[in-house]
Amino acid sequence: MLKVNDINVYYGAIHAIKGVSFEVNAGEVVTLIGANGAGKSTILNTVCGLLHSRTGSIEFLGKPLGGTPAHKIVEQGMAHVPEGRRIFLQMTVEENLEMGAYTQPRSTIDPNLERVYDQFPRLKERRKQIAGTLSGGEQQMLAMGRGLMSSPKLLMLDEPSMGLAPILVEQIFDIIRRLHEKGTTILLVEQNAQMALSVADRGYVLETGKIVATGTGQELLRNAAVKKAYLGG
Amino acid sequence: MSFLNNVITGISLGSIYAIIALGYTMVYGIAKMLNFAHGDVIMVGAYVCFFAMGSFNLPPVVGVLLAVVVCTVLGMVIERLAYKPLRAAPSLAVLITAIGVSYLLQNSAQILWGAATKTFRPIVEGSLTLVPGQLSVSYVAILSVVCCVVVMVGLTLFTGQTKMGKAMRACSEDKGAAQLMGIDVNATISMTFAIGSALAALAGVLMCSAYPVLSPTTGSMPGIRAFTAAVFGGIGSVPGALLGGILLGVIETFGKAYISTDLSDAVVFAVLIIVLLVRPAGLMGKYVPEKV
Structure with a gap:
């Protein structure tokens, strides 16, 4: 690959x-x-x-x-979850995830959101929260979830x-x-x-x-x- | 009554400052640079509208639209030619370039249109009388406030709800991470300049309709005041630009009315200094410690 x-x-x-x-x-x-x-x-x-x-x-x-x-x-x-997470701290959890799907057609965003929330139930609870208020572990989950939003092959x-x-x-x-x-x-x-x-x-x-x-x-x-x-x- | 008159004048002038300040603050938020040529784009916008209405007898609406289109293109061209090559350069180099672009625009205007001041015909004339003989509001003032509100609501919806707008916010936070999302950072910066310059054109026409003198240096002082407003409100913050603009307009008008016409700028800047001493990030700015 x-x-x-x-x-x-x-x-x-x-x-x-x-x-x-x-x-x-x-x-x-x-x-x-x-x-x-x-x-x-x-x-x-x-x-x-x-x-x-x-x-x-x-x-x-x-x-x-x-x-x-x-x-x-x-x-x-290809999705890259960078060192230090680099999530968008002033945007909400869900907006961060939407950004992860930036290159994707609109129709795939909702199913992808569901999938990511399935994997990271914590993110679903906090979807309207500003990302900067998440704990370190939650931020890492958000960074990984954001990477998965583009349904990456790698x-x-x-x-x-x-x-x-x-x-x-x-x-x-x-x-x-x-x-x-x-x-x-x-x-x-x-x-x-x-x-x-x-x-x-x-x-x-x-x-x-x-x-x-x-x-x-x-x-x-x-x-x-x-x-x-x-x-x- | 004169107090109310001053409040109205202040708010309408402040609305124009706010529209200009939005351009400063958006460009700063995304490109992390102070575009000191922004004020001169205002002047170009006003000239375009002036000639469209004066020489070609086009209706005011068309004049404004033409000004917006010309300035949008101008803003994108300036960004592409002058600032984009300096993306990796130290910020001082970019700042000096911006000052250079400012002079280039002023001097080009002087060559093209002459140094003599022109009398700008307001895009709307007349005024609304509230209390006969005592209190009236010019239609230009009303239009300025309406434009400011529409622009603010529009921008808030744009950055909060649309994919493009969210991408802009992502870029303003972390360009590297934005790229990793698949966002074209260069295109986003270009779009920010386009929006800022379109707003500058609108502000230029409103400004010259309210204060109808037009010369190649028309844009520089309002530009600096609007920059002050942006810093005042917290540079990088959209609501901050609105608050800063309105406050600046009101303070300037009150300074002129109650202290001294000559000292109005001094009053404005003194207030700025006091605010920055107390709140270094501006009224609505967030203080972000620099990472080392």
């Missing part, structure tokens, strides 16, 4: 992503794990079109994305567990598992390697802009180097 081939991303003179290649197949949950500053978010931002790679190529559903602006990529079926989640209490992290990962069971393809970026690998079919380990290890979730959980670096020995 998504094929990233040898991308190099620069911030000015800084070479942030050095020849990264990976792929995500339909129905899979794939995770990119790595420490702070390894380049995880940079990769997602490049895939979704907010940043651009100098070389290499990105193919989504068999079509090259090179240079397509971010708002056009959404139309092709859902990219950037650190959904960031800043959440352990019990909420569990909840968020339960939701990811449920979405996976329903067949949603997910690219998950996480610092919480343990959790990420436990839900992922496959994973890639990123270190200072390079992929240093890859394998199934279980393989990486057992991998000595990964254990040492990310799982506390």
Whole structure:
């Protein structure tokens, strides 16, 4: 579904992503794990079109994305739930969700709203509330729900567990598992390697802009180097 | 009676300021820039209407519509040519460019239409007498207030109910996230300039109908006052622009009537300074701490 081939991303003179290649197949949950500053978010931002790679190529559903602006990529079926949630704090919960369906025809909005409210009953209770008044966990649910409003073929989640209490992290990962069971393809970026690998079919380990290890979730959980670096020995 | 007269004059003048201030505040909300050329778009609008009515003998309604169309296009062209290339530039560069555009418009007007002041024929004449010999309201004043109310209601419905309007609010909060929703941020900014400039044209015609002198610098002072009104009410806030505009108009009129005609601007700005000392974000603005 998504094929990233040898991308190099620069911030000015800084070479942030050095020849990264990976792929995500339909129905899979794939995770990119790595420490702070390894380049995880940079990769997602490049895939979704907010940043651009100098070389290499990105193919989504068999079509090259090179240079397509971010708002056009959404139309092709990619949803990106960005780091730090970035929900619209001054808009209501329902307006946030409507924005998630911006590229969708009017007729799909109501069924999609129903679907998202089914998955996140909490959001339904608070649909008229201003998003800024939600708790951190609710905001993350809203960000994910907003991503799902465009019925994406690929859902990219950037650190959904960031800043959440352990019990909420569990909840968020339960939701990811449920979405996976329903067949949603997910690219998950996480610092919480343990959790990420436990839900992922496959994973890639990123270190200072390079992929240093890859394998199934279980393989990486057992991998000595990964254990040492990310799982506390 | 003179007190009531002053209130009426203040509110109608304030309505015009509010319409102009809306342009400032919307553009600031979305593009995070102060468009100092906004006042000069007012002047262009007034000239277009002046020539449409004077040289081509078109009815006032057509004159106003022409002014709105010309300014809408002008606003979009200015944004495309002058501001869009600077989207990633520091805000000071954009600010200086805006001042440059302001001078460009003033000087172009001088070359095209001459520096001499022209007498603007009001789009509506006459007045409504409330108390014979003592209290009357000009139709222009009534029209200004009506326009202001219609514009405010229209904009509130637009930003609150329509998909486009909601997208505008999303852009004003977080352009990156808006893009991730599939919103074309550049098109949204362009549309904001279009709406702001259309309002400027309307305000220009109303302004010159109430105070019928027209010259290439006609727009600059009302522009600055309306900018003050926008800051006064809380820049970025639509109801703030209305409140700021009306208050500014009333304060200016009262300052002229009861303090001194020469000092009216000083009074206006003194009030602004006091308000900003007490409420730095303006009357209806939200104080948003800068994230570091």
